[in-house]
Amino acid sequence: MAFLKRLGYYMIGLTIGIIFLTFFLKKKTSETGTEFCYFPNCRVLKELRSKPLAYSANMEEMMDDKRIDTLTIQYLLREGDVNFSESDTKAQPCKVFLVEGQIQEREAALLFKNCDSTTILESIEFNP
Structure with a gap:
């Protein structure tokens, strides 16, 4: 042949x-x-989404002031980018991750604590 x-x-x-x-x-x-998450960014975002979302004490007021709802946060946890250089992946007992994305057409950075049973939103900062 x-x-x-x-x-x-x-x-x-x-x-x-x-x-x-x-x-x-x-x-x-x-x-x-x-989902088939092979890259570190996808794996971290999937882990943050898989746990119940809680808010730190000062976040309730901040979310009302900036008109941010949980749908926007869930969107960022799906489409955002993890900034590993600004994150603390070795912190104990909760790892700290900085997720960047766009909220209302402005660049935003959300700081999450990834604990064993929950994901805690610590802060939201808008970049000019």
């Missing part, structure tokens, strides 16, 4: 396999909500 003929059969099989996996994995992700 010639090399080009074998290569053709290989490419046909590879194409069918890729199409099959694409539909199979797409179905699994949409139905069960399964």
Whole structure:
């Protein structure tokens, strides 16, 4: 069998396999909500979202003043970027992460404490 003929059969099989996996994995992700987080940013945000969200003592007033609701915070926990250089990933008992994103078309930085059973929002700062 010639090399080009074998290569053709290989490419046909590879194409069918890729199409099959694409539909199979797409179905699994949409139905069960399964996420494949391989990068550190995605893994940290997924861990912060998976725990109940609590607020520090001064955050209730700050959220009312700046007109920020829990939906906005959940959006940032899904679409934000973790600034690892400003985070304290080795703190005990709760790791501290700085999540950056846009709130009402302004750059914002949210400071979260990632404890064993809860995620605590410590502060919100807007960048000019």
